[in-house]
Amino acid sequence: QVQLVESGGGWVQTGGSLRLSCAASVDTFSKYAMGWFRQAPGKEREFVAAISWSGAGRYYSRAVEGRFTISRDNAKTTVYLQMSSLKPEDSAIYFCAADWLERDIAYPFFDKYDYWGQGTQVTVSS
Secondary structure, three states: OOEEEEEOOEEEEOOOOEEEEEEEEOOOHHHEEEEEEEEOOOOOOEEEEEEOOOOOOEEEOOOOEOOEEEEEEHHHOEEEEEEOOOOHHHOEEEEEEEEEOOOOOOOOOHHHOOEEOOOEEEEEEO
16 A cells, blocks of 8 residues: 655746655555646546656656646655646646656656645635
């Protein structure tokens, strides 16, 4: 069983930055691809970013590419999402997710992920 706990959400003005963290309680963290997804009120959950085991593979949605950076520290069993140049449309609950894979890749599809955190709220004011 994998437990994921997100932190770092909050309120920020347009153009500001936030760093989200997701701490995983699992011994084999380095064999999990990790993803960030978000869900705004009345909208479906959408892919934000994903990272493979080693960190060599990083994938972003078009909506955030160039503004967000995903990274991981396998020794700390933590994945991060650095968010910059935030916009009001980035406001959502952000979830991290874990996907055990045999290959060093990651998927942008939420149904590939087996474990989910409870989410952290990000609000960007205009």
